[in-house]
Amino acid sequence: MKLVIDNRTVEAPEGTTILDAARHSGVAIPSLCSHPELTPYGGCRLCIVEVEGMRGFPTACTTRAEEGMTVRTVTAEIRQLRREVLQLILSEHPASCLMCEEAEACASFQTTIRKAGVTTGCRTCTNDGRCDLQEVVESVGLEEIAYPIYYRNIPVEKDDPFYDRDYNLCILCGRCVRICQEVRMNGTLAFKQRGRRTTIGPAFDRSHLEAGCEFCGACLSVCPTGTLGEKGRKWAGAPDATTASACPFCGLACDLQILARKDTIIGTLPPDTGTCSGGTLCVKGRFCVPEAANHPDRLAGPAARVEGGVLGVPMEEAIQRAAGLLKGVEGGAFAMLLSPDLSLEDLWVAGRFAREVMKSDRLASTAVEALGPAVGPFLEVAAGNRLADIGESDCIVAVGADFSYGFSPIALRIMAEARSGRRYIRVGAIEDPTAKLARESHPHPLAQESAFLEHLIASAHRPLFVLGPDVLFPDNAEAVLAAVRNFTRSGRAKALALLPHHNLFGLAALLGDTLERGASALLNDGAIRVLYCLENLPGGPRPAAVSVIHQSPFRPPASSADLVLPAAGMGEAPGTVLTLDGQPAVVRQAVGPRGTALPDWKILSAIATAMGRTDFNYADAGEIRREMPPSFALKPLRSLEGQTRGPAAAPPANQPFLLHRRPPYESFRGVALNALVPGFADLLPSGHIAINPGDAARLGTTDGDIVRVEAGGAAAEFPVKPSPRLTPGTLVLIHADPSARFPSNPCAVNLRRR
Amino acid sequence: MGALTWPADARPEVERLLKTYPRRRAALLPLLHLAQRIWGHVTDDAVALCAETVECSPADARGTASFYSMYHTHAPGRPHIRVCTNVSCQIRGADELLRVCERALGIKAGQTTPDGKFSLEEAECLGACDRAPLLMVNDDYVGPVDQGQVEALLKK
Numbered sequence: 001m002k003l004v005i006d007n008r009t010v011e012a013p014e015g016t017t018i019l020d021a022a023r024h025s026g027v028a029i030p031s032l033c034s035h036p037e038l039t040p041y042g043g044c045r046l047c048i049v050e051v052e053g054m055r056g057f058p059t060a061c062t063t064r065a066e067e068g069m070t071v072r073t074v075t076a077e078i079r080q081l082r083r084e085v086l087q088l089i090l091s092e093h094p095a096s097c098l099m100c101e102e103a104e105a106c107a108s109f110q111t112t113i114r115k116a117g118v119t120t121g122c123r124t125c126t127n128d129g130r131c132d133l134q135e136v137v138e139s140v141g142l143e144e145i146a147y148p149i150y151y152r153n154i155p156v157e158k159d160d161p162f163y164d165r166d167y168n169l170c171i172l173c174g175r176c177v178r179i180c181q182e183v184r185m186n187g188t189l190a191f192k193q194r195g196r197r198t199t200i201g202p203a204f205d206r207s208h209l210e211a212g213c214e215f216c217g218a219c220l221s222v223c224p225t226g227t228l229g230e231k232g233r234k235w236a237g238a239p240d241a242t243t244a245s246a247c248p249f250c251g252l253a254c255d256l257q258i259l260a261r262k263d264t265i266i267g268t269l270p271p272d273t274g275t276c277s278g279g280t281l282c283v284k285g286r287f288c289v290p291e292a293a294n295h296p297d298r299l300a301g302p303a304a305r306v307e308g309g310v311l312g313v314p315m316e317e318a319i320q321r322a323a324g325l326l327k328g329v330e331g332g333a334f335a336m337l338l339s340p341d342l343s344l345e346d347l348w349v350a351g352r353f354a355r356e357v358m359k360s361d362r363l364a365s366t367a368v369e370a371l372g373p374a375v376g377p378f379l380e381v382a383a384g385n386r387l388a389d390i391g392e393s394d395c396i397v398a399v400g401a402d403f404s405y406g407f408s409p410i411a412l413r414i415m416a417e418a419r420s421g422r423r424y425i426r427v428g429a430i431e432d433p434t435a436k437l438a439r440e441s442h443p444h445p446l447a448q449e450s451a452f453l454e455h456l457i458a459s460a461h462r463p464l465f466v467l468g469p470d471v472l473f474p475d476n477a478e479a480v481l482a483a484v485r486n487f488t489r490s491g492r493a494k495a496l497a498l499l500p501h502h503n504l505f506g507l508a509a510l511l512g513d514t515l516e517r518g519a520s521a522l523l524n525d526g527a528i529r530v531l532y533c534l535e536n537l538p539g540g541p542r543p544a545a546v547s548v549i550h551q552s553p554f555r556p557p558a559s560s561a562d563l564v565l566p567a568a569g570m571g572e573a574p575g576t577v578l579t580l581d582g583q584p585a586v587v588r589q590a591v592g593p594r595g596t597a598l599p600d601w602k603i604l605s606a607i608a609t610a611m612g613r614t615d616f617n618y619a620d621a622g623e624i625r626r627e628m629p630p631s632f633a634l635k636p637l638r639s640l641e642g643q644t645r646g647p648a649a650a651p652p653a654n655q656p657f658l659l660h661r662r663p664p665y666e667s668f669r670g671v672a673l674n675a676l677v678p679g680f681a682d683l684l685p686s687g688h689i690a691i692n693p694g695d696a697a698r699l700g701t702t703d704g705d706i707v708r709v710e711a712g713g714a715a716a717e718f719p720v721k722p723s724p725r726l727t728p729g730t731l732v733l734i735h736a737d738p739s740a741r742f743p744s745n746p747c748a749v750n751l752r753r754r
Numbered sequence: 755m756g757a758l759t760w761p762a763d764a765r766p767e768v769e770r771l772l773k774t775y776p777r778r779r780a781a782l783l784p785l786l787h788l789a790q791r792i793w794g795h796v797t798d799d800a801v802a803l804c805a806e807t808v809e810c811s812p813a814d815a816r817g818t819a820s821f822y823s824m825y826h827t828h829a830p831g832r833p834h835i836r837v838c839t840n841v842s843c844q845i846r847g848a849d850e851l852l853r854v855c856e857r858a859l860g861i862k863a864g865q866t867t868p869d870g871k872f873s874l875e876e877a878e879c880l881g882a883c884d885r886a887p888l889l890m891v892n893d894d895y896v897g898p899v900d901q902g903q904v905e906a907l908l909k910k
Contacts, residue, residue: 186811187811187814188813190814190817190818191817193820193821202812202813203798203801203811203815203816203817204802204812211812211813436809
C-alpha cells in the first residue's frame, strides 16, 4: 500500500495507522498518549494531521492509512493547533521544568547561588532530562503558556512500596491505565471521576497493595511525565550508560537493561525501546536490582578475624591468609557451600578448586536443601522444560505457581492463552493475578494426588503442567511431583518447572548426583576443618568447622567467618547462566566492582595460584567458558527416584485454617531478597502470617497484630499481614526454617488474637 | 470476591441485560442502574458485584460509575436536587442559584444535610436548555426558575 506523507511517497502495510506509517518512514509526529504496545487512544490530540478529502483534523494514531491517501503533518494551521492543544494540556501541569527564561543559560552554565565551583540548576521534577513531555514541548516549539496554571493540589501518594505517585503532574494520557489493563491484564488502575476532577488509581480508595497491584512497574515505564517516581532512583537523574543484561533473580533470567550513572547501578528497564518500553518484568527485575546492588551491607574490601576483633586487610594479604588457612587441609577436612545464583564460570572454577586443589568432593548448597526433598524429581521434570509448550498445549494446569510477584512473562503467556479460550486450571493456595482467567481453581491436593491430577487433564489431548516453586514444600510434594513425572515419562503430559534460582541447572550440573546431599548433615559430621562458603552462608549457629571463609558481595553476620572475601555483585562481572529452559543467558558487566571486590572465579583462582597451582591463570570469563566441556553448559538430564510419603489428613473442624509454609526462596547471591530490599519485604515478608483480609477482620486483627497459631500441641506467635492474594481459610508463612514448630505442611491450625 | 450477590428477584433482569449486548462488558451501565435501584446507591460492594458480573476489574467499574453523575456513590437525600451549571444555565444565573441552594440548605454542592433529607449536586447539562436556568428535584425538571422561586421551593 502506498500513500503520500508530506510530499513523500511511502510504503506501509495494510491496516496500519497514519502515525505508524509516518514513523516507519522517518516522519516524526508529536504525540503523548500513543505507545507501540498499546491500542490507539486518541486522547492527547497532538498527532492531528490533514488528510486530503477528509474533514477537519483527524488524529494520526486513530486513523487508518489507506491506499493513495495524501497526508500533511506540518502546516501553519496544524502547528498553531498543536501549540494550543499542548497549552491546554500544560495548563494543569507545573511547567517550570519545561519553560524557563534561564533555560538556555542554565544548560550551558547552570547558575548557582553559592560562591563555590559547583553547578546546580533547578531540580523541580524527578523526571527532568528523561521526560517525554519535555521532548514534545521542544518539538512543538512552545515557548510560553497563555493560560493560568491550575495546580490541583492532590496529596502525593507515598504509602505503597517502590514508587510514589504525584498526580499533580499527570496529564491523563491513560498510558498507565491501558498498559495495566491491556498488556499486564491486571486492572489495578482506572480513571476515576471526570473533567477537572479526573484522577487515576485503584477502586474504592484502596492502596495499590490492597488492590492486587503486582508492582511490575509497567505504568512507570510508559508514563510520559514525572507523575510516577521510582523511590529508589527518584533524584538519580538520567543514566549515562545502559547495558543489556539478564535479570539475576530467578531461573527465567529475563532480558533487561541495567541503567548506570557514574559507575553506579541506578535502575533497570525492560528491554528494547529506551525509556518507553512497557515490557514484561516482574517486581524483582523491575525494582529490586539497584537496592540489591547498592545495599549498605555490600563488602568493599576483605576482612580477617584477628585476636580481639576484625581487621580490614588488602586483597593480596587476604588471598595469602586464605591460602594459609587451606594449607595442609585436604579431602574430607574441606567442604564448600555454593549458591545456585553463581554463574557457570564461577561454578566451574569452584568445582575445580574443591576437587583438584583441595581433593574434596564435599560440595553442597543450603539453598538447595531449603527447597526440600522433592527437589530431585522437580529438577528431573524441569529437564524437559520448553517455553514453547505453553502455546502448544490445549490445557494448562498450574500447580503451586504464585504469579503475583514473579515469573511474570510466563503468567502473561498463560493469560494470553486463557483469554483466547485455552483451558487454564489453577491448583494452589494463593489467588494470583491469573486467577480471574482460570476455568477452575483448586486447593493443593492433600490425598490421591495422581488421581486428582489425572482427573484435571482427563479431557485434554496435550496438557501442560506448570509447576511453581510452591509445589516443593507441602509434605506430599514428592507424591505430586512423582505423579507429574509419570505423566511426562509416559508422554501423557508435558511439564514446565519454574526454577526459583538464577542458575539452579548450573549448580545441578556441577553437583550431579550429590545435589540433594543435605548441607546440614555435611556440616555436622565433625570432620570439617575449613568450610568455604561461596555466597552461601548457612543460617543458624556457626557451623562446626574450625575455620570459615566467607566469599560474597554481602557482609556476613558478625563473628560468623574468619576470613571475608568481597565478591563482585550484581552487574559487576560478566558470566553465563542456564535459564529454566536450558538456554544459556549472558549476564553482562554494567559497572566496575565495588572497592577491591573481584569476580568469584578470580578470587578462587588467586588462592589456587597462591597455593602453588599454575593451572588457574584465566585471563577472563571467556577463557573459562572455552575450558568447560560442552556438557557442563547443557541442561542436566537427571533420573532420580524420589520416595513418596503418605498423603496428609484432612483438616479437623476445630482448626479452620490451613497453614502453608515455605522458605524465602526469592534470593540474590545467597541472601533472601526480602532481607535486602525493604519494598519486597512489604510484599512477601518473612515471619508473618499472610491472611485473607476478610478473615483478618473477623479475627479483629490488622496489619502487624500478633496472633497465636495453634496446631495440636504446638503453638507459635507471629504478626499478621492481610493480603488479597489469599482465599478465606488459607494462611501462608514464609520462614527460613520451614520444618520448625508445626507437625505438617500444610497444617490445619487455629488462629487466635493475642 | 465480593460479599454481595444479586437478589433472587433481580436475577432474570441481570440475565436479560447480559444477553442484550454482544459483549458482557456493555451491560455494565444498565447493571449499575439496576444496582442503584436495588440498594439506593452504588455501594462499593455493588460496584464489585457488577464488575464480577461483567468480568471487568473493580477499578474499571468504579471508574465508570464515578464518571456518570446519575450514579450515586453515597445515599442521596429525598429530595435530591441537581442544579445545572452548564453554559445555557450559567449564562442565565445558575451559579447564583446554586449559591442560593447552598445557603438555604446549609450544605455545599455534593453534600447531604446532616438529617439526610436533602442532597445537593452541581450537575452537568441536564438536556433542557430551553428551560434554563434549570434544576431537577428527584426525577422532575423545575425551570426556568429564579432565586425567589427556588427559596420558596426549598421551604416547602
